Amino acid sequence: GAGVSQSPSNKVTEKGKDVELRCDPISGHTALYWYRQSLGQGLEFLIYFQGNSAPDKSGLPSDRFSAERTGGSVSTLTIQRTQQEDSAVYLCASSPWVWRGQTGANVLTFGAGSRLTVL
Amino acid sequence: KQEVTQIPAALSVPEGENLVLNCSFTDSAIYNLQWFRQDPGKGLTSLLLIQSSQREQTSGRLNASLDKSSGRSTLYIAASQPGDSATYLCAVGLGGSYIPTFGRGTSLIVHP
Numbered sequence: 001g002a003g004v005s006q007s008p009s010n011k012v013t014e015k016g017k018d019v020e021l022r023c024d025p026i027s028g029h030t031a032l033y034w035y036r037q038s039l040g041q042g043l044e045f046l047i048y049f050q051g052n053s054a055p056d057k058s059g060l061p062s063d064r065f066s067a068e069r070t071g072g073s074v075s076t077l078t079i080q081r082t083q084q085e086d087s088a089v090y091l092c093a094s095s096p097w098v099w100r101g102q103t104g105a106n107v108l109t110f111g112a113g114s115r116l117t118v119l
Numbered sequence: 120k121q122e123v124t125q126i127p128a129a130l131s132v133p134e135g136e137n138l139v140l141n142c143s144f145t146d147s148a149i150y151n152l153q154w155f156r157q158d159p160g161k162g163l164t165s166l167l168l169i170q171s172s173q174r175e176q177t178s179g180r181l182n183a184s185l186d187k188s189s190g191r192s193t194l195y196i197a198a199s200q201p202g203d204s205a206t207y208l209c210a211v212g213l214g215g216s217y218i219p220t221f222g223r224g225t226s227l228i229v230h231p
Contacts (some may be wrong), residue, residue, distance in 0.1 A: 006162075031217070042223040043208070056218065091162055108153055108210065108219060110163040 002026075004111035006092050012117045013082055021077040021114045025094030032075050033095075033108070034067060038088040046090075049075060082118045089113040121146045121213045125222035132229055138196040140225045142209035147187045151212045153219070154183050154194050156205040163208065166194070199229045 005024040013019050025032050034046040045059040049069045060066070064082075069075040079086055093110040122145045132138060142152070150171045155163040167176045167183040169192065175184040182195040196203060206226045210219040 004162075033218070035221075043221040045218055045220075048218060050217070059218075093163075107165050107168050109165060110155075112162040115160075 004092055004094055004109050006090075006111035006114050008114055009112060010115045010117075012119065014119050015084060016081055018078065018080045019082055019116060021079075021090050021092075021116070023075045023077070023092030023094075023111060025073065025075070025092070026109060027073075028096070029094035029109075030072070030097050031095045032069060033093045034075070034077055035091045035093070036061075036088045037091060037113070043091065046077070079116075082116075084118050087116055087118045089115050121149075121211060121216070121220045123209060123211050123220050123222040125207075125209060125225050127225055128223065129226040130228070132199060132227075134199060134201060134229055134231050136199050136229075138199050138227070140194040140196070140207050140227070142192040142194070142211075142222055144190050144192075144211045144220075146213055147190050149187060149211050149213055152183075152185055152192050153210045153212075154181075154192075155208045155210065157208060157224070158205050166207075199227075201229050201231055203227060203229050 007022045032049040035043040036046055037043050047054055047057050047067050051072050052069050064080045067077045091110055091113045093108050095108045124143045126141045153168045154166040157163050167178055169176050169183055169185045180197040185192045206224040208221055208224040210221045212219050
C-alpha cells in the first residue's frame with residue numbers, strides 16, 4: 001500500500017484478555033519494526049523483522065508478548081493476558097532494508113499507531 | 120549501548136523565530152540519523168534522513184546537520200509557524216545494529 005497501515009486504531013480491553021494488533025507495511029519493504037510509546041515516554045523498541053524472521057526479540061517486555069510476520073508482509077503483535085501496564089500506543093514502522101542504510105534513502109516510515117487501553 | 124539525548128525537552132516560542140533543536144548520541148559510529156515530527160495522538164512523520172557520509176540535508180524551512188565526531192545533530196527550523204507545533208524526535212542508526220535508537224523528543228509550541 002501507499003503507507004503503513006495499523007489496526008485497530010483504538011482498542012479498549014479488560015485486564016486478562018488477549019489482544020492482536022496488526023501492521024500492514026509498505027509493499028516490498030523488507031524490514032518491519034514494532035515500538036511502544038507509553039504516555040509521556042519515549043519510544044521503546046519491541047521487535048524487528050527481516051523478511052519473516054525476527055533476529056532480535058530482546059525488546060519484548062515479557063513472554064506474554066509475541067509477534068509474527070507472514071509472507072514478508074503483514075505482522076501481528078499479540079499480547080496475552082493483558083495488564084494495565086500494557087496500555088500504550090503501539091507503533092509499527094517499515095523500511096526497504098534493515099536499518100544499515102549504506103545506500104539510498106532507507107527511510108523509516110511509521111503507521112499511525114494502535115492505542116491500547118487496558119481497564 | 121547507544122544513548123540518544125534531545126535538548127531541550129520542551130520549547131515555547133513566538134511565531135517567526137528561528138529555532139535549533141539538538142540531538143546528541145554517545146557512539147559516533149553511526150550510519151544514519153533521521154528526524155521525525157509527531158503530532159498529538161498521531162504516528163511519526165519523517166522529516167529528514169542524513170546518511171553518515173553527509174553533513175546536512177535540507178527540506179523547505181528545515182535543515183538538519185550531522186557532526187559525527189562530536190556526536191551531534193541539529194535540526195534548524197527557519198521562520199517558525201504555529202503549524203510547526205509538535206514533538207520532534209531523532210533516531211540514530213548505529214553500525215552493527217539494525218535497530219534505530221530514539222531520543223525522548225523535544226516538544227515544541229509556536230504561539231501566534
